[in-house]
Amino acid sequence: MSFPRILLYGTIILFGAMGSFALIKRLKGSREAIEQAAEISQDEKERELLKQVAALPKTPVASFTEIKIAPPAPLEPVEEEDFPACNRMQQLFSTGPHKLPIVETITYTSNVPWLKGRPAWLADxxxxxxxxxxxxxxxxxxxxxxxxxxxxxxxxxxVFSKDKKIQFYLLLDLSRRKMGLYYIDLDTNERVLLKTYLVGAGKLDEKRLSGSLTPLGKFSLANKIAVYKPGDIGFFQEKRVEMIQVFGTRWIPFKEELEGTTGRAKGFGIHGAPWLKDKETEGYLENRDCIGKYDSGGCIRLLQEDVEELASIVMTKPAVIEIVRNFRTARLPGVEKGEPQHK
Known part of the structure; x- marks a missing residue:
């Protein structure tokens, strides 16, 4: 290739490169200008928004540090009206003339019309x-x-009358450590207090809404009630123990949470006072001193004669327990009937 032609091509390439460089510089300047314009536009929007916010009327707002939730008051002895006292057990179990209307007296015979082919036993x-x-x-x-x-x-x-639809309702007043046993006539919507028990409750704990390790609320009771005697071994808190030393002679577990509960049903229940080993005689002594005190891990304790009585009644009927700090705040079902008719 001749020298003049080479010079021509070089000149063309040189001018082409210079033109491309100028075009790139121009485009870059345009992009920077667009971005700068966008930033200015965004700044103007933010300034305008701040002006609108500043123009809003001032409304006082409480800060979180100003909001204080008072802890529940500790459970203490109350001086106002006491839990109603009652004991109608004689009218429930006696075969005499003054029975409660929810029971009837049976005269035993092995030959009954409702069982064919064999004699009837007490279990029948x-x-x-x-x-x-x-x-x-x-x-x-x-x-x-x-x-x-x-x-x-x-x-x-x-026995309980077959023509009566009833359920049992327990009301526990934690402040007084007293518990009432009611029956509810589901046909007449009448409520009758049968007996008031003195109980032991969970240890005091001011961090809990109940003020105690015993939870508040309504729970149903299970009908699978355990009966213990000396020598019965089981597991408690993953340890093998003689059950009577923990639960006394009866264990009535909570079944499920129903309303307003502050704890789960599992692990809670009603049981007897623990039995302690007598080192001298190697026999057992019921720890009756724990009744009326806040001394349990959350369960409700009763004296042996009381827990055995209660278990015999609620074992075959639907039963609910409501636990409150003060019985006056309870939401009892039915209409109170102070003096039920004798049967």
């Missing part, structure tokens, strides 16, 4: 009348004996 009466054998035994034996079931033709005992 229990199933037919939906009344626990423990309840029948107490009425039959006419004393606090829930296990002996020696029955003869002509023996008399009480």
């Amino acid at each position: 009466y229990s199933n037919y009348y939906n009344t626990s054998c423990h309840f029948i035994a107490r009425s039959l034996n006419k004393k606090l004996d829930y296990l002996s079931q020696k029955v003869f033709p002509g023996s008399k005992f009480n």
Whole structure:
């Protein structure tokens, strides 16, 4: 290739490069100008928004540090009206003339129209009348004996009336450590207080809404009630223990949470006072001193005669417990009937 032609091509390439460089510089300047314009536009929007906010009327707002939630008041002895006292157990178990309307007296016979092919035993009466054998035994034996079931033709005992639809309702006042047992007649919507028990409750804990390790609220009671005697071994808190030393002779567990509960049902229940080993005799002594005190891990404690009585009643019927700090705040079902008609 001749020198003049080479010079021509070089000149063309040089001018082309210079033109491209100028074009790139111009485009870059345009982009920077656009970005700068956008930033200015955004700044103007923000300034305008700040002006609008500043023009709004001033409304005082409480800061979080000004909001204080008072802790629940500690459970202390109350001086106002006490929990109603009552004991109608005689009218429930007695076969005499002044029975409560929810029971009827049966005269035992082995030949009954509702069972064919074999004689009827006490357990058959229990199933037919939906009344626990423990309840029948107490009425039959006419004393606090829930296990002996020696029955003869002509023996008399009480059962729950088949034509009565009832449920039981327990109301526990934590401040007073007292618990009322009611029956509710579901047909008439009447409520009758049967007995008031002195109880032991969970240890005091001011951090809890109840003021105690015992939770507040309504719980249903399970009908699978455990009966313990000396020598019965089980597990408690993952340790093998003699159950009577923890639960006494009966364990009535909570079944499920119903309303306004501050704790779960699992692990809570009603049981007897613990039995302690007597080092001298190697026998057992019931720790009756724990009743009326805040001394448990959250469960409700009763004396042996009280927990065995209660278990015999609620074992075969639906039952609910409502736990409150003060019985006056309770939401009891039904209409109170102070003096039920005798049957």
